[in-house]
Amino acid sequence: xxxxxxxxxxxxxxxxxxxxxxxxxxxxxxxxxxxxxxxxxxxxxxxxxxxxxxxxxxxxxxxxxxxxxxxxxxxxxxxxxxxxxxxxxxxxxxxxxxxxxxxxxxxxxxxxxxxxxxxxxxxxxxxxxxxxxxxxxxxxxxxxxxxxxxxxxxxxxxxxxxxxxxxxxxxxxxxxxxxxxxxxxxxxxxxxxxxxxxxxxxxxxxxxxxxxxxxxxxxxxxxxxxxxxxxxxxxxxxxxxxxxxxxxxxxxxxxxxxxxxxxxxxxxxxxxxxxxxxxxxxxxxxxxxxxxxxxxxxxxxxxxxxxxxxxxxxxxxxxxxxxxxxxxxxxxxxxxx
Amino acid sequence: xxxxxxxxxxxxxxxxxxxxxxxxxxxxxxxxxxxxxxxxxxxxxxxxxxxxxxxxxxxxxxxxxxxxxxxxxxxxxxxxxxxxxxxxxxxxxxxxxxxxxxxxxxxxxxxxxx
Numbered sequence: 001x002x003x004x005x006x007x008x009x010x011x012x013x014x015x016x017x018x019x020x021x022x023x024x025x026x027x028x029x030x031x032x033x034x035x036x037x038x039x040x041x042x043x044x045x046x047x048x049x050x051x052x053x054x055x056x057x058x059x060x061x062x063x064x065x066x067x068x069x070x071x072x073x074x075x076x077x078x079x080x081x082x083x084x085x086x087x088x089x090x091x092x093x094x095x096x097x098x099x100x101x102x103x104x105x106x107x108x109x110x111x112x113x114x115x116x117x118x119x120x121x122x123x124x125x126x127x128x129x130x131x132x133x134x135x136x137x138x139x140x141x142x143x144x145x146x147x148x149x150x151x152x153x154x155x156x157x158x159x160x161x162x163x164x165x166x167x168x169x170x171x172x173x174x175x176x177x178x179x180x181x182x183x184x185x186x187x188x189x190x191x192x193x194x195x196x197x198x199x200x201x202x203x204x205x206x207x208x209x210x211x212x213x214x215x216x217x218x219x220x221x222x223x224x225x226x227x228x229x230x231x232x233x234x235x236x237x238x239x240x241x242x243x244x245x246x247x248x249x250x251x252x253x254x255x256x257x258x259x260x261x262x263x264x265x266x267x268x269x270x271x272x273x274x275x276x277x278x279x280x281x282x283x284x285x286x287x288x289x290x291x292x293x294x295x296x297x298x299x300x301x302x303x304x305x306x307x308x309x310x311x312x313x314x315x316x317x318x319x320x321x322x323x324x325x326x327x328x329x330x331x332x333x334x335x336x337x
Numbered sequence: 338x339x340x341x342x343x344x345x346x347x348x349x350x351x352x353x354x355x356x357x358x359x360x361x362x363x364x365x366x367x368x369x370x371x372x373x374x375x376x377x378x379x380x381x382x383x384x385x386x387x388x389x390x391x392x393x394x395x396x397x398x399x400x401x402x403x404x405x406x407x408x409x410x411x412x413x414x415x416x417x418x419x420x421x422x423x424x425x426x427x428x429x430x431x432x433x434x435x436x437x438x439x440x441x442x443x444x445x446x447x448x449x450x451x
Contacts, residue, residue: 072432079403079434089387089394092402092435137405 055102058301059113061133065303065310066113068096069104076100076121082133085308097138098127103299105154109161109181114141117166119150124169130181142184149173151198151252155209157229162189165214167198172216178232192234194223201255203262205281210262212240215251220269222249226281238284246286248277254311256304258327263289265311265327268298276327292325373427375420383409386420388427396423401447402435408447418443 056070056077068080078096083089096115104118104125116128126148128141144163152166152173164176174196176189200214200221212224224237240248253267262279266272274291292311303310309327374389385399398419400407410416422443423433440448 077434079436084397087394087397089397091396091398091400092433094405095403135405136400136407 054299055104055118056299056301057104057106057115057118058303059106059108059115060303060305061108061111061113063305063308064133065301066093066106066131066133067301067303068093068106068115069101069118071102076102080131083303083310085303085305085310094131094136094138096129097140098129099125101125101150103150105152105163107154107156107161107163109156109179110159112181114154114156114161114179116141117144117149117152117154117163124148124150124167128179141181142179142186144177145186146175146177146188147173153200153202153211155202155204157204157207157209162209162227164189164192165197165200172196172198189232191232192225193236194225194234195221197221199251199253201253201264201267203255203257203264203279205257205260205262208281210237210255210279210281213248213250213253213255213264213267220249220251240286243286245288246277247275247288248286252298254300254302256302256309256311257306258304258309259306263309263327265302266292266297266300272298292327371428373424375417375424377413377416377420380409381407383411384413384416385409386416388420388423388433395427396433401440401445403437403440404447411446415443415445419445 058067065083078100101118113131126144147168149166149168154163161179197214197216202211209227222240250267250269265276276289388396
């Protein structure tokens with residue numbers, strides 16, 4: 001009886017030993033496999049750079065893109081970076097002097113950048129700052145005099161800044177305001193006929209600024225507008241769902257200009273989107289372009305100076321992305337690059 | 338029974354040893370497979386650094402990060418310590434953002450005031 005028990009015991013122990021050895025072997029091979037995959041991914045994605053963050057503000061001055069503030073999933077940020085489009089490298093610049101925030105706006109007036117409004121995790125904000133790239137310094141400018149807000153739109157043209165729409169914590173807005181840097185003052189601008197919204201986009205072609213997309217109370221807006229900077233008047237263009245095959249409506253997208261065409265890219269409509277649409281202002285029509293090659297995203301940043309455009313730094317769900325990709329609208333799609 | 342106990346202790350030790358060895362091994366692989374390098378260069382009356390990935394420049398820092406104005410690092414050692422910090426963050430797959438407290442820790446004298 002005792003002998004039999006021992007036999008059983010020994011068999012069990014042999015089994016256990018075998019299992020332990022197998023486990024060890026698996027561990028060894030697994031750890032090797034993982035290592036290879038992680039490395040490959042990291043280098044691929046990381047045409048790296050800047051920092052993984054979302055809801056960053058951005059503007060472009062000449063051949064340099066600037067991006068700062070944002071939310072990295074744990075913290076609201078104040079760090080501020082420049083991206084040299086020709087040299088393809090980043091530099092960390094002077095920290096943003098206001099409260100750390102995301103969903104702020106960025107725009108350029110006469111070779112100075114501006115960042116303001118946004119959300120610090122508790123409140124919507126109304127403070128604005130200008131950045132001078134020649135001295136790498138920030139200056140506090142006049143606080144926005146109306147309701148603090150986040151997820152607004154802003155653009156600079158003809159020596160003025162324009163800021164409007166957004167979410168004030170309770171309601172979406174449809175008011176537009178004008179900032180005059182020569183007097184450091186804000187004035188309300190009347191005449192925008194569109195609906196209230198948040199997380200819309202703009203792009204500028206020549207003397208016109210185009211504005212559209214965004215969301216309000218769960219409804220994605222399909223109206224599209226052109227702002228004539230000479231007369232400061234708005235004209236409604238064809239809706240973003242005018243043709244049956246258009247799928248342009250969305251929020252949290254990016255808008256940019258390249259070779260005098262306008263683009264709406266990425267964003268969210270139910271889920272995050274990779275699609276890019278091209279706007280031809282001469283015909284008021286849209287054409288679908290090759291999808292953004294990387295993971296779909298919302299709240300990305302875009303640097304564009306009409307000659308080059310780079311998209312990056314958005315988020316998909318809770319995964320924060322940190323790569324940047326140049327967009328060539330006229331090149332054939334190549335999945336090797 | 339005693340022999341079996343010894344066998345288990347041996348397996349436990351071997352597992353622990355192999356685990357450590359593989360962790361260590363993978364760490365050094367990571368290091369050697371991501372060819373990040375720093376270069377220090379003179380700017381004005383001081384120094385800047387750049388971080389290269391193979392032939393590509395990832396970060397070029399002509400001036401001390403975070404600070405307003407265009408102030409280069411006062412010594413090559415300051416620039417080098419900062420560049421190495423950025424590389425170590427990248428190798429850990431962290432964001433390359435430098436913070437005031439990190440630059441204080443690196444004993445960059447310009448941050449003594451903070």
